[in-house]
Amino acid sequence: MLTQSELNKIKEMLYERQQLQxxxxxxxSLQEPANKMNIYQLQRYQLDNYYLIPKVMSSNSLSxxxxxxxxxxxxxxxxxxxxxxxxxQLNRYLSDNKxxxxxxxxxxxxxxxxxxxxxxFNNKELVSWSNDSGHYQPKSELRHINLLPHIKMLLPETLxxxxxxxxxxxxxxxxxxxxxxxxxxxxxxxxxxSSYKWPS
Numbered sequence: 001m002l003t004q005s006e007l008n009k010i011k012e013m014l015y016e017r018q019q020l021q022x023x024x025x026x027x028x029s030l031q032e033p034a035n036k037m038n039i040y041q042l043q044r045y046q047l048d049n050y051y052l053i054p055k056v057m058s059s060n061s062l063s064x065x066x067x068x069x070x071x072x073x074x075x076x077x078x079x080x081x082x083x084x085x086x087x088x089q090l091n092r093y094l095s096d097n098k099x100x101x102x103x104x105x106x107x108x109x110x111x112x113x114x115x116x117x118x119x120x121f122n123n124k125e126l127v128s129w130s131n132d133s134g135h136y137q138p139k140s141e142l143r144h145i146n147l148l149p150h151i152k153m154l155l156p157e158t159l160x161x162x163x164x165x166x167x168x169x170x171x172x173x174x175x176x177x178x179x180x181x182x183x184x185x186x187x188x189x190x191x192x193x194s195s196y197k198w199p200s
Contacts, residue, residue, distance in 0.1 A: 020146050022075040022112035027135045031103040034084055038101055042071065042081040044154055048125045052083065069119040070133070072104055075112040078148055081155070082107050083119060104133045113138070114146035117163075130161045137165040 040052035050065055071083035084101045101107070104116045116133035119126060131138045138146075140162040147155065 020075070020078060020114055021142060022114065023116070023136050023138050023142070023146075024112050025105060025110045025135050026137050029135075031105045031135070032101075033109060034101040034106040038084050039107060040083055042083050042119070042154055050121065050124050050126055055082070065121050065124040067121060069121065070101070070104055070107070070117070071119055071129075072107045072116045072133075072136075073114040073146070073151065074108060075114055078114055078146075079150065081151060086118065104135050115143060126156070126159055128159050128161050129155050130163050132163045134165075 036056045037054070039055040041055065042050060043053055044050050052065060068086045069083045070086045071081050073081055084107060087102055104113075108116075113136055115131070115138050116136040117130045117138065118132040120128045131140055131143070140160075143155075143157075143160065
């Protein structure tokens with residue numbers, strides 16, 4: 001028999017789920033699907049020490065939690081942050097970038113998300129996170145609605161940097177200026193000419 005406190009927690013959780021607003025893909029450009037061996041779940045030992053759990057448990061863990069990663073929170077899995085090393089210039093400077101993937105839809109196969117963006121790490125410490133996803137272009141305010149409480153603990157509000165997509169349709173990028181992010185973390189793969197064709 002559930003206690004009243006337990007029932008209240010269940011009601012609160014169901015209410016939160018009802019408020020979630022799925023985000024669909026906006027850009028039509030295609031990105032190559034990620035190798036499952038290169039997809040991870042974001043976790044944290046303590047406040048400033050993050051680690052990545054491989055989606056495929058037989059694959060090697062990624063000890064190099066450094067540089068820029070892209071992340072998604074899938075609409076059908078609101079309690080998990082999936083991420084992968086971004087294939088971009090920043091990571092070419094910081095690591096071998098062998099595990100880099102093309103973009104956010106490489107993780108989702110163009111399915112709806114609750115949020116998507118970028119994570120910047122410095123030796124396992126999260127420096128910043130953002131809504132930097134050209135394909136999904138999540139509105140900043142959705143982080144208050146679509147992120148469950150334990151996800152908000154993984155992504156501290158104090159480290160959030162908003163990205164504006166107002167000029168994206170004209171081919172220009174508008175990125176919030178900050179000392180914690182740089183030009184390499186701007187819109188991901190939006191101009192990609194990937195030859196991959198998604199199945200219909």
